[in-house]
Amino acid sequence: MNKDTHSHTRLEIGKSHPRGDAADKAAGREKYAADHYPENVLWAGAVRAGIAHGRLLAVDVSQAIALPGVITILTAKDVKGSNRQGIIHKDMPVLVDDRILYCGDPVALVVAETKDILSRAIALVRFSTETLPAVFDPESAMAENAPLLHEAMPGNFLMQAEIRKGDAESEFSACDAVVEDEFSTPVQAHGFLETENGVAWQELDGKIVMIVSTQAPFRDRLEIGHAVGLPFGNIRMISPALGGGFGGKDGATVQCLLALAALHTEGRPVKMQWEREENMLAGYKRHACRMRYKLGAKKDGTLHAIHCNLVYDTGAYAHLGGEVMELGMEHAAGPYRVPHTLIEGKCVFTNNPVGGAMRAFGVCQATFAFESMMDMLADRLGMDRLAIRQKNALVEGDENCAGVRMITSTGIAGCLDILGDHPLWRSANNWKQECPPGRKRGIGLASVFNAAGYGGKVRDSAIAKVELSLDGRIIVHSAVTDMGQGNSCAFSQIAGHMLGQSPEFIELRQPDTATAYPSGSSSAGRTTYTFGNALIKACEDMKARLINRAGLLLFIDNDRDLALEPGKVTHGPSKRDVSFTQLASFMPHEDRVCISQFVAPVCEDIPDTAKGFFIAFPHIIFAYGAHLARIELDTATGVITVCDYLAATDGGGIINPSMFDQQIQGGVAQGLGYAMMEDFQIREGKPLTKDFTGYLIPGSLDLPDTISIPFLGHESTGPFGLKGVGEVAMNGPLPAVANAVHDACGVRIFHGPITAEKVLAAMNL
Amino acid sequence: MDIKFTLNGNSQSLSTEPDRRVIDLLREDLGLTGIKEGCGTGECGACTVLMDGETRLSCLTLAAQIDGRDITTIEGLQDMEEGIILQKAFEEQGAVQCGYCIPGMEMAALPLLTLHPNAARNDIKIALSGNLCRCTGYVKIVDAVEQAGREIAVKKEGL
Numbered sequence: 001m002n003k004d005t006h007s008h009t010r011l012e013i014g015k016s017h018p019r020g021d022a023a024d025k026a027a028g029r030e031k032y033a034a035d036h037y038p039e040n041v042l043w044a045g046a047v048r049a050g051i052a053h054g055r056l057l058a059v060d061v062s063q064a065i066a067l068p069g070v071i072t073i074l075t076a077k078d079v080k081g082s083n084r085q086g087i088i089h090k091d092m093p094v095l096v097d098d099r100i101l102y103c104g105d106p107v108a109l110v111v112a113e114t115k116d117i118l119s120r121a122i123a124l125v126r127f128s129t130e131t132l133p134a135v136f137d138p139e140s141a142m143a144e145n146a147p148l149l150h151e152a153m154p155g156n157f158l159m160q161a162e163i164r165k166g167d168a169e170s171e172f173s174a175c176d177a178v179v180e181d182e183f184s185t186p187v188q189a190h191g192f193l194e195t196e197n198g199v200a201w202q203e204l205d206g207k208i209v210m211i212v213s214t215q216a217p218f219r220d221r222l223e224i225g226h227a228v229g230l231p232f233g234n235i236r237m238i239s240p241a242l243g244g245g246f247g248g249k250d251g252a253t254v255q256c257l258l259a260l261a262a263l264h265t266e267g268r269p270v271k272m273q274w275e276r277e278e279n280m281l282a283g284y285k286r287h288a289c290r291m292r293y294k295l296g297a298k299k300d301g302t303l304h305a306i307h308c309n310l311v312y313d314t315g316a317y318a319h320l321g322g323e324v325m326e327l328g329m330e331h332a333a334g335p336y337r338v339p340h341t342l343i344e345g346k347c348v349f350t351n352n353p354v355g356g357a358m359r360a361f362g363v364c365q366a367t368f369a370f371e372s373m374m375d376m377l378a379d380r381l382g383m384d385r386l387a388i389r390q391k392n393a394l395v396e397g398d399e400n401c402a403g404v405r406m407i408t409s410t411g412i413a414g415c416l417d418i419l420g421d422h423p424l425w426r427s428a429n430n431w432k433q434e435c436p437p438g439r440k441r442g443i444g445l446a447s448v449f450n451a452a453g454y455g456g457k458v459r460d461s462a463i464a465k466v467e468l469s470l471d472g473r474i475i476v477h478s479a480v481t482d483m484g485q486g487n488s489c490a491f492s493q494i495a496g497h498m499l500g501q502s503p504e505f506i507e508l509r510q511p512d513t514a515t516a517y518p519s520g521s522s523s524a525g526r527t528t529y530t531f532g533n534a535l536i537k538a539c540e541d542m543k544a545r546l547i548n549r550a551g552l553l554l555f556i557d558n559d560r561d562l563a564l565e566p567g568k569v570t571h572g573p574s575k576r577d578v579s580f581t582q583l584a585s586f587m588p589h590e591d592r593v594c595i596s597q598f599v600a601p602v603c604e605d606i607p608d609t610a611k612g613f614f615i616a617f618p619h620i621i622f623a624y625g626a627h628l629a630r631i632e633l634d635t636a637t638g639v640i641t642v643c644d645y646l647a648a649t650d651g652g653g654i655i656n657p658s659m660f661d662q663q664i665q666g667g668v669a670q671g672l673g674y675a676m677m678e679d680f681q682i683r684e685g686k687p688l689t690k691d692f693t694g695y696l697i698p699g700s701l702d703l704p705d706t707i708s709i710p711f712l713g714h715e716s717t718g719p720f721g722l723k724g725v726g727e728v729a730m731n732g733p734l735p736a737v738a739n740a741v742h743d744a745c746g747v748r749i750f751h752g753p754i755t756a757e758k759v760l761a762a763m764n765l
Numbered sequence: 766m767d768i769k770f771t772l773n774g775n776s777q778s779l780s781t782e783p784d785r786r787v788i789d790l791l792r793e794d795l796g797l798t799g800i801k802e803g804c805g806t807g808e809c810g811a812c813t814v815l816m817d818g819e820t821r822l823s824c825l826t827l828a829a830q831i832d833g834r835d836i837t838t839i840e841g842l843q844d845m846e847e848g849i850i851l852q853k854a855f856e857e858q859g860a861v862q863c864g865y866c867i868p869g870m871e872m873a874a875l876p877l878l879t880l881h882p883n884a885a886r887n888d889i890k891i892a893l894s895g896n897l898c899r900c901t902g903y904v905k906i907v908d909a910v911e912q913a914g915r916e917i918a919v920k921k922e923g924l
Contacts, residue, residue: 019859021861025861028798034802193801193898241863243865244865662862662900665905668902692803692806693808697897700903705904
């Protein structure tokens with residue numbers, strides 16, 4: 001272990017300590033779910049429907065089951081529970097019992113001795129279907145007499161909702177300039193490198209134990225228990241480090257299938273890992289979205305009214321589609337003051353792959369439209385593009401577009417100021433003039449924000465547990481998955497800081513439902529915020545307890561002069577100390593554990609602006625950012641090079657500056673992929689982009705060295721003033737690049753991604 | 766078939782199917798899970814190993830192809846001075862997030878640094894362009910390879 005370098009360097013908030021997991025990950029020692037191959041392991045795999053809409057008539061497993069090495073083949077009749085999974089709406093079959101609603105629906109589950117036998121057996125399962133008429137886009141799905149996907153959902157609407165503040169419809173007449181247009185964004189794949197996978201086995205007492213690449217180990221138990229008919233208490237979920245998640249591992253992927261398989265293998269462990277093609281077909285995706293926008297302002301640039309209509313294609317099942325749309329709507333008018341807003345949303349079922357959670361959850365779609373509109377409005381009014389954003393930027397005390405009063409830290413204006421003072425902006429005109437022949441240069445801006453937390457009506461809580469181990473170290477029992485964002489490393493840093501410890505005295509345990517406490521999902525920009533707050537309290541309790549117990553051992557009549565140092569408690573005046581190992585041997589187990597809960601604040605003054613929302617409205621804490629892209633366009637080919645990218649971010653206080661930059665640079669990278677190349681293509685419900693050969697994500701040569709600058713704010717409710725920054729940066733690149741392209745050549749692209757073909761075609765019009 | 770090869774400096778003999786993928790041989794049969802499978806089609810680079818000092822995608826290499834060859838995996842880096850420097854640089858530069866691509870990145874960077882420790886930033890990006898990372902945006906990964914290159918160059922000049 002390369003721990004020597006950190007010896008006795010106390011962990012402190014605000015320092016760029018190397019991440020606690022970096023050494024193991026860099027040496028290939030970290031064990032991800034995919035790295036578990038228990039002895040005697042069996043392999044499970046799903047037979048996928050391959051048709052977009054139909055009725056499953058019969059499944060014939062006779063040929064497949066005859067193959068030597070096939071253990072069992074399960075169909076819907078083997079599912080003892082509800083056979084329905086889903087986070088909020090339980091509408092997705094573990095195995096199809098009647099209707100097939102998209103190509104990825106599983107019709108049978110095969111368990112075999114080896115991967116090779118498994119793939120041969122999957123190919124030998126026969127099933128017959130009756131094809132039904134299908135709908136592949138929201139417009140046809142909403143049409144009268146369209147085939148209905150879910151009986152209880154008339155019109156194929158998962159959700160229809162509205163935010164109405166003031167009187168937008170009539171107030172456009174009071175505007176001096178009105179711009180109006182239509183935008184769309186494509187489906188995006190998460191593209192995490194570790195595909196959906198896990199291993200599961202049944203213990204002798206009947207309990208199912210699973211090691212799964214999941215963002216929500218505690219909630220998974222509810223989905224699995226409900227779907228396959230197990231008491232929640234009989235399911236133990238272990239969630240090691242994830243090889244990426246970005247939202248795509250929030251909600252059951254392999255979980256229910258694996259649990260079902262493990263119930264039929266007499267204690268033998270079962271492994272399931274989706275291949276990339278299966279991930280592309282059956283994994284959740286970012287919703288495609290069609291947006292109509294109308295935005296009006298006074299002649300000085302003051303925003304006055306907005307009316308927009310957002311239609312999200314949620315695919316075959318609900319997953320979190322309604323909540324994705326709701327969050328998009330809550331952000332639909334940007335981080336600005338707009339007195340009159342009418343925001344309409346429709347989330348529509350189609351026979352496409354399932355839309356679900358993805359970083360910037362419904363928000364990056366609306367941001368593209370809104371930030372493009374801001375530039376269009378600035379042009380109409382002859383205003384500077386930065387000035388119009390600064391003029392309208394929300395400040396504390398303002399109402400946002402959903403009518404929520406901003407009472408938490410609101411740093412968008414500060415982010416815009418950083419951008420305005422930066423050489424990349426100040427030298428913009430010179431840089432453009434120095435453009436080489438055959439090229440055009442442009443600069444684009446975008447203001448972004450992203451809510452943190454689950455929002456109203458859903459308790460957003462975490463319960464932290466810290467423990468003094470018998471070998472004298474502090475164990476932090478993380479209960480929220482680390483999918484790569486480094487929350488667990490932040491937890492080590494918080495515990496080290498609070499307890500005066502160096503890394504070798506802190507042990508971080510990844511979530512295990514047997515030993516940690518329910519703390520919600522790793523998602524929604526709430527992971528470090530919520531669990532971090534709970535952890536601070538648990539560490540305060542631990543500190544007081546260690547000092548108190550050390551005082552007992554040292555026969556000191558008060559705690560005043562006792563202090564924590566790495567691995568021990570010291571008493572300054574007498575120069576005596578007690579090591580953690582000594583302390584631990586003196587303390588019974590329950591005395592060595594501190595547990596504390598934090599519940600995130602909710603809006604106390606909920607505006608009466610939202611109709612049709614189910615849960616998750618409103619949010620009160622937002623991260624903010626101001627982005628700038630400088631691009632160069634090849635006029636012969638339309639190819640865009642992003643030369644420079646700057647992201648100024650208000651994430652409140654910063655626990656670890658290096659990890660803060662990681663989130664921003666990574667979010668921008670995923671955003672630039674979304675902006676310029678990522679386009680998940682579906683034809684009649686079937687993915688055409690089946691792997692990384694067809695679905696291109698940015699490589700090292702496709703991206704600039706993104707500059708991340710923090711706006712040093714402070715969120716008073718956050719741990720050390722922090723707000724989550726995992727999502728906010730994803731929102732900027734698409735509108736920033738669109739605005740830069742317009743600045744370069746006068747062409748505006750309304751439909752993402754902004755590819756060379758689209759730019760060239762638009763320039764030649 | 767019986768194959769013999771050198772694995773991280775030690776000779777290895779085993780019997781396997783000639784068409785067994787090297788990634789499965791390493792991860793499942795030999796327990797070397799440091800290299801990862803991200804795509805199975807040679808697009809992501811997470812399964813990169815060195816064969817006779819050059820990068821190879823172990824998901825597209827079959828067991829018969831490594832007979833008689835010298836294979837280095839991420840687990841072998843701790844026995845190489847350049848490997849230790851490289852891993853440390855990844856740790857210190859904050860190049861690691863989820864970490865799934867990192868072993869492959871390091872394997873892709875190693876031959877470059879061995880030959881050209883002073884490689885320019887863009888040459889590093891070219892050397893890593895066959896390896897996908899979804900978390901970092903590559904900035905800190907390239908920083909790490911640069912740092913490692915500087916340190917390796919100093920060591921070489923010192924000899």
